[in-house]
Amino acid sequence: MKKIFVSALAFDDGKSGISNYIENTIYNLAQDNKVSVALLEKDMDNFKRKHKNIHFILFPNILKSSILNLIFHMFFLPFYVNKDYDFMFLPAANRRLMAFYPIFTIATFHDLSQFNVSNKYDFFRMFYIKHIIPIFLKPIKKIIAVSNNTKLDMEKHFNIDSQRIIVNYNGVDKELFHSPKGDFEKIKEKLSLNKKYFLYVSRLEHPGKNHLNLIKAYEALPLEIKDEYDLVLVGNQKENSHVIIDHIQNSKDKESIKILGFLENEELPSIFYNAKLFIFPSYYEGFGIPLIEAMAMKVPTLCASNSSLLEIGKDVSAFFDEYSPLSIKNCIEEVLSDESKQEEMVAKGLVEVKKYDWSYHANKIIELYKTR
Structure with missing residues (x-):
């Protein structure tokens, strides 16, 4: 049994893909190890x-x-890490690193989408990513990338030796995402889901998550499809979400485009399971956990043709040009019109999702420590 120090100071109120990663990884590490977690009250x-x-x-x-979180994490948190721990794990290294590392450290890096999506972040945040992070990554000998795509990005943009980067795929919570949870009729009533629907689960962020092209594609669908299916958007409101909301408010289809906000994990399996299609139009993803959650819940998946989405969705998803609302629209219509294709996608997804396991991910972290 190892004693592990983990920083969860960048937990995002439990409302992001990184918080999903932090929580599931820590929980699975704790099955056979003692884990001390730095967390905000x-x-x-x-x-x-x-x-x-x-x-x-x-x-x-x-x-x-x-700003205070970043400074504290960089310069003060290392003093809370004593030699009694076997190693330290930083689960959000693309956000929080340290000026020095008092014990052996393993860090997870999720993505470098900032280099691939114009105007994703402001000047100061980009400066931190481009110039500060590479400096404080140098002492870390074992860096986890959550996909091959992220590993290649780190090699390209940070010039990191590939031997230091180990691909360790994210997982899916198999206790949660295997069957619908709760009374879906009550969930439908609570969330005003009165029709069948297409689903996108992602924080509402513009432009990175590309909600606008998805909405434009939905608006261009034939009236008979929109009469039958709503477009449902699930996720916490983040950078420039007002751009998305303003577009919806001015849309002729605003009554059919539902923003549900952040949902608790217990509600998500039913929301996935009852979706007709899951559509992932993001401009760039380091992994894209909702994609495998949709597969686990037997939903056909439609994806943008970029980044890790091509890697994770390969042989399962239908792909479209994320820059073209027409391409998204055509992909929706093609899959929607072919029930046998939908069944094939679901069957392949259930096979594919077996590869993604949080317990395996946690065990690999322990093996990286043992083989240091």
Whole structure:
């Protein structure tokens, strides 16, 4: 049994793909190890997957400020890591690193979409990503990339030796995403889901997550399809979400485009399961956990032709040109009109999703420590 120090100071209130990663990885590490987790006080309720082997080291909520959080994490948190721990794990290295590492450290890097999506972040955040992160990654000997695509991006943009980067795929919570949870009729009533629907699960962020081209594709669908199917968007509102909301408010189809906001994990399986199609138009993804969650819930998946989506969706998903609403529209119509194709996609997805397991991911982290 190892003693592991983990920083979860970039937990995003439990409302992002990274928080999904942090929670599931820590929970699975804790099955056979003692895990001490640095966490903000406000996130104790947000961290759902607790375990007897998880001990929380709580820090004041003043650190919810991104700048204060980053400075504290960089220069002060290392002093909380003593030699009693076997190793330290940083699950969000693309956001939070340290000025020095008091013990052996393994870090996970999720994506470098900032280099591939114009105007994703402001000048100062891009400066941090381009010039600060590479400096403080140098002392870390074992860096996990969640896809081959992310590994290649790190080699290209940070000039990191490929031997230091180990691909370790994300997982899917098989306890949760295997059958619908709860009473879907009550969920439908709560969320005002009155029709069948197409689904996109992602934070509402513009332009990176490409909601606008998906909405434009939906608007261009034949009236008989829109009469039968709504477009449902699930996710926390983030950078420039007002652009998406304003477009919907001015759309002739605004009554059929539903923004549900952030949903608890327990509600998501039913939301996935009852979707007719899952559509993932993002301009760039380091992995894209909702894609495998949709596969696990037996939903045909339609994807943008880029980044890790090509890697994870290969041989399962139908692909479109994410820059073209017409291409998205045509892909929706093609899959929707072919029930046998949908059945084939579901069957292939159930086979593919077996490759993605959080317990395997956690075990590989332990093996990286043992073979250091």
